Amino acid sequence: MSAILEKGPVHQFDSAAIRQQFPILAQKVHDRPLVFLDSAASAQKPNAVIDCMADTMRTQYANIHRGLHWMSERTTEAYEGVRDQVAAFLNAPSREEIVFTRNSTEAINLVAYSFGALLKPGQAVVISEMEHHANLVPWQMLRDRAGIELRIAPITDEGDLDLDALQDILSDGQVALVAITHMSNVLGSVTPARQIADMAHAAGAQVLFDGSQFVVHRKTDVQALGADFYTFTGHKLYGPTGIGILWARKALLDAMPPFMGGGDMISTVTFERSTWAHVPHKFEAGTPAIIEAIGLGAAISWVEKVGMEAVTAHEAALTSYALTRLANVPGLKVIGAPKDRGGVISFTMDDVHPHDIATLLDRNGVAVRAGHHCAEPLMRRLGLTATARASFGIYTVQEEIDVLADTLVRIRNFFV
Structure with a gap:
C-alpha cells in the first residue's frame, strides 16, 4: 500500500x-x-449525487458570482463551497489554488498552455511511457508550438516507472516539468509520487501528477506528495461528467497567463486592454459547470462518508x-x-x-x-x-x- x-x-x-x-x-x-x-x-x-443535482435545478438554480438576488447568492455559495471541499479533499494549502475545469484533460491542457507559455525553447517536459493521451498530446502540441523538448521516461517490463532512467533524463538540468500519471489507467501501476517529486525538484523541475485514477481509490494529499500541479476528474469519482479539477501552487498560478478569455476571468475591460481577475477566477472564463460542480461536491461528501x-x-x-x-x-x-x-x-x-x-x-x-x-x-x-x-x-x-x-x-x- x-x-x-x-x-x-x-x-x-x-x-x-x-x-x-x-x-x-x-x-x-x-x-x-x-x-x-x-x-x-x-x-x-449514487443517489446522493443524482438527488443533489436534481434538487439544485428544481429549487435554486441561477447563474453565479454577479447576481444580487437570493437565488444567485445561494447557488454561488453552494458552488464556491465545493472549492473549499476540494481543497480539503486534496489537503491543499488554499482554496485559491483550486481551479474548476471540465475534466483532467482540460486541466492538463491549461497547464500546457499557461505554464508552457513561461518555458523557453530548449527546455524539456518529461512524461512516461504509460501516459493516457490526455497527458501526452498537450505536450506534443506545446513542443510543436514553442520548441520545447519532449522526453519519455521508460517503464519496466513489470509496468513500474523506471526511476533510474528518470534520474538520467533529469541529469542535464534542462527539464522544466515532469508530468506523470499517479496511477495508470491500463496497468493499475501506482507511481511513487513523492520520490518522483523529490527527484524533479532536485533537478530544478516542477512536477504534475495526473490523479484521474488515483483519487478514486486512495487518500490524496498534495502537500505530502510534494506536487506542484495535480489534476483529477469528477466523473470517475462518482460525480458527473463535465467537471474536473486543477490544483496548483498559488505562486505558479499567479505567474501563469490566462488559458481562455471572456467573462468572469477579468478585472477590468476596455477596448484597449483587459486586466485579469485574481486566481483561481483568472482561469475560469465564462459561465462554469455550476450544477456539475455542485454534483462533484455531493460525490466527495458521499465518498468521505463511506x-x-x-x-x-x-x-x-x-x-x-x-x-x-x-x-x-x-x-x-x-x-x-x-x-x-x-x-x-x-x-x-x-x-x-x-x-x-x-x-x-x-x-x-x-x-x-x-x-x-x-x-x-x-x-x-x-x-x-x-x-x-x-x-x-x-x-x-x-x-x-x-x-x-x-x-x-x-x-x-x-x-x-
Whole structure:
C-alpha cells in the first residue's frame, strides 16, 4: 500500500448497503444482472449525487458570482463551497489554488498552455511511457508550438516507472516539468509520487501528477506528495461528467497567463486592454459547470462518508481476489505486475481478440473495456494492439469477479 494512506480505524464497509445507493446497478442487461467492471472509464453515480443535482435545478438554480438576488447568492455559495471541499479533499494549502475545469484533460491542457507559455525553447517536459493521451498530446502540441523538448521516461517490463532512467533524463538540468500519471489507467501501476517529486525538484523541475485514477481509490494529499500541479476528474469519482479539477501552487498560478478569455476571468475591460481577475477566477472564463460542480461536491461528501480508508481496503482485497481468480482462467494473461497496483486489471486471452472478449462478456451482462484505452504508445511498448480491462469501484463485490472469471472460462472454451 502507498505510504500516504490514512492511518486509523477502517470504516465499516457494507457492500450491500452501498450498492443499494446506485440505482443503475439494479437493472439487467441482456436479461442478466448487470456486472459493471468499467469504473476506470467512468463510475456510476449514487443517489446522493443524482438527488443533489436534481434538487439544485428544481429549487435554486441561477447563474453565479454577479447576481444580487437570493437565488444567485445561494447557488454561488453552494458552488464556491465545493472549492473549499476540494481543497480539503486534496489537503491543499488554499482554496485559491483550486481551479474548476471540465475534466483532467482540460486541466492538463491549461497547464500546457499557461505554464508552457513561461518555458523557453530548449527546455524539456518529461512524461512516461504509460501516459493516457490526455497527458501526452498537450505536450506534443506545446513542443510543436514553442520548441520545447519532449522526453519519455521508460517503464519496466513489470509496468513500474523506471526511476533510474528518470534520474538520467533529469541529469542535464534542462527539464522544466515532469508530468506523470499517479496511477495508470491500463496497468493499475501506482507511481511513487513523492520520490518522483523529490527527484524533479532536485533537478530544478516542477512536477504534475495526473490523479484521474488515483483519487478514486486512495487518500490524496498534495502537500505530502510534494506536487506542484495535480489534476483529477469528477466523473470517475462518482460525480458527473463535465467537471474536473486543477490544483496548483498559488505562486505558479499567479505567474501563469490566462488559458481562455471572456467573462468572469477579468478585472477590468476596455477596448484597449483587459486586466485579469485574481486566481483561481483568472482561469475560469465564462459561465462554469455550476450544477456539475455542485454534483462533484455531493460525490466527495458521499465518498468521505463511506471513508477513503474503507474504500482502499475494499478495493485492495477485490484486486487481490481478482488476480487470483483470473490466474486460473486458461489462456488468460494479466498485463503487468507492478509493485503497487490499484483496482485496474488489463488482460489478453489466447486466440480471442479483446473486442470479442468484451462483446461476449456484455452478452452475459458484464461490462468491461476493450481497446488501447487512450494509451496507444503504451500498447506499442507492451507489444499489443489492445487489451480487455476490468476495473473496480466502490460498489464492486467478489461475486461479480466470480461472474467475470466464470464467463471468461466459457468464452475460452467456445474458441478452443
